[in-house]
Amino acid sequence: MDLRFSAEELAFRDELRAFIRDKLPTDIRDRMRLGYSAEKEDTIRWQRVLNERHWAAYMWPKEWGGPGWSPIQRMIFLEENQLANAPDMQVFNITMIGPVLIQFGTDEQKKRFLPRAANLDDWWCQGFSEPGAGSDLAALKTAAKRVGDEYVVNGQKIWTSTAHMADWCFCLVRTDPNAPKRQMGITFLLIDMKTPGITVRPIISIDGTHHLNEVFFDDVKVPVAMRVGEENKGWDVAKYLLGNERTGIARVGKSKERIRTAIEKSHEVMQNGRPLIEDPTFRQRIAQFEVDIKALDITNLRVISAHDKNKDSGKPDPLTSVLKIKGTELLQSTTEMVMDVGGPLSMPDWAAELQALSNEPELGPAWPAETTRGYLMLRAASIYGGTNEIMKNIVAKAVLGF
Numbered sequence: 001m002d003l004r005f006s007a008e009e010l011a012f013r014d015e016l017r018a019f020i021r022d023k024l025p026t027d028i029r030d031r032m033r034l035g036y037s038a039e040k041e042d043t044i045r046w047q048r049v050l051n052e053r054h055w056a057a058y059m060w061p062k063e064w065g066g067p068g069w070s071p072i073q074r075m076i077f078l079e080e081n082q083l084a085n086a087p088d089m090q091v092f093n094i095t096m097i098g099p100v101l102i103q104f105g106t107d108e109q110k111k112r113f114l115p116r117a118a119n120l121d122d123w124w125c126q127g128f129s130e131p132g133a134g135s136d137l138a139a140l141k142t143a144a145k146r147v148g149d150e151y152v153v154n155g156q157k158i159w160t161s162t163a164h165m166a167d168w169c170f171c172l173v174r175t176d177p178n179a180p181k182r183q184m185g186i187t188f189l190l191i192d193m194k195t196p197g198i199t200v201r202p203i204i205s206i207d208g209t210h211h212l213n214e215v216f217f218d219d220v221k222v223p224v225a226m227r228v229g230e231e232n233k234g235w236d237v238a239k240y241l242l243g244n245e246r247t248g249i250a251r252v253g254k255s256k257e258r259i260r261t262a263i264e265k266s267h268e269v270m271q272n273g274r275p276l277i278e279d280p281t282f283r284q285r286i287a288q289f290e291v292d293i294k295a296l297d298i299t300n301l302r303v304i305s306a307h308d309k310n311k312d313s314g315k316p317d318p319l320t321s322v323l324k325i326k327g328t329e330l331l332q333s334t335t336e337m338v339m340d341v342g343g344p345l346s347m348p349d350w351a352a353e354l355q356a357l358s359n360e361p362e363l364g365p366a367w368p369a370e371t372t373r374g375y376l377m378l379r380a381a382s383i384y385g386g387t388n389e390i391m392k393n394i395v396a397k398a399v400l401g402f
């Protein structure tokens with residue numbers, strides 16, 4: 001297998017790189033370089049710039065407003081976007097509900113929702129997990145009872161990212177509690193977050209931000225026209241969605257960006273009177289990361305070529321689990337390295353707030369503390385999208401055959 005990019009792929013990468021360099025608003029780039037997460041408004045602004053070129057919905061076909069790119073082009077796009085410190089595309093809109101509607105939606109659903117999802121006129125969230133139904137998702141209990149042309153939904157979701165800012169939620173609900181297999185009694189619904197009976201309660205994460213929520217449904221009425229696929233066949237839709245969720249989850253570009261930042265900052269940070277970059281142990285650590293990243297790059301290309309062959313199977317490709325494990329481990333450890341470069345300044349920023357209150361002079365730049373915020377948030381990367389333990393089970397069973 002030839003792992004080098006072709007001349008056309010290199011030209012494509014250069015075109016993207018120049019576009020992102022010229023069009024990414026400087027204020028967004030500067031904040032993200034410091035380690036801040038993208039705000040909702042940042043994501044909307046950037047996604048709309050890309051959508052003018054039909055690049056925002058990077059994995060959709062041209063017919064529905066995407067660019068119709070090959071898997072390699074998509075990989076290059078994600079990496080360039082991450083390397084440039086640009087906000088990621090809104091994942092629930094672009095990699096989850098968009099492809100699901102293209103595959104399973106009615107014509108009416110496609111026409112109504114797809115253009116708005118690509119342009120971020122609607123912000124979607126994912127209502128899958130429940131207390132007692134995370135890794136074992138088929139245990140979900142939120143009930144939907146059909147009454148005429150509506151479903152009446154009652155129950156609770158948890159860990160619903162960005163539900164507090166969402167316009168719509170795609171949800172898995174139980175429509176047949178007596179199905180012979182739990183997976184056979186589940187339906188996929190699109191729920192307008194403004195519907196009476198929905199309560200969203202915040203869960204504050206370890207990094208101090210409000211990203212996660214509990215969502216309660218109390219006699220929430222959902223038109224039958226908002227069902228995707230057939231009643232009790234929602235598990236097929238969910239499996240297809242999870243396969244897409246794990247593609248691109250390695251975020252190799254982000255890990256590369258973290259290494260680049262560590263190297264850049266290690267020229268400024270002094271250790272024993274010399275720049276940290278001159279420390280042989282530090283250089284060895286960087287070299288090891290570069291080897292790991294190269295290996296991940298190669299694995300990514302292998303998965304992409306295999307995924308191309310399996311793409312119509314409707315199931316998550318088990319090989320994407322390898323990427324999820326290694327990609328998230330690297331994302332966590334490269335971020336930890338940037339924190340280490342920051343040294344004591346990587347104390348969480350509540351320390352900086354205390355310092356400001358006591359009128360002490362500033363200790364140093366803000367980037368190390370912001371990196372720590374990112375580090376804390378990234379503890380979750382090995383949990384969301386399927387925990388790494390579950391991914392290891394999948395690899396053992398489906399890839400290694402144990």
Ligand SMILES: Cc1cc2nc3c(=O)[nH]c(=O)nc-3n(C[C@H](O)[C@H](O)[C@H](O)COP(=O)(O)OP(=O)(O)OC[C@H]3O[C@@H](n4cnc5c(N)ncnc54)[C@H](O)[C@@H]3O)c2cc1C
Pocket residue numbers: 125126127128129132133134135136158159160161162212380383384385386387388389390393
């Ligand atoms: C930051 C963040 C954002 C999230 N966003 C969303 C969202 O937007 N929408 C949504 O629906 N969900 C979301 N989730 C939920 C996420 O999908 C679940 O947390 C995840 O599936 C794990 O489920 P759980 O938390 O119930 O843990 P559990 O399933 O209870 O697992 C607890 C521990 O046991 C381990 N474990 C469980 N079963 C096995 C097994 N069979 N073999 C080995 N180990 C096992 C797990 O790996 C884990 O370490 C989010 C989670 C996080 C942390």
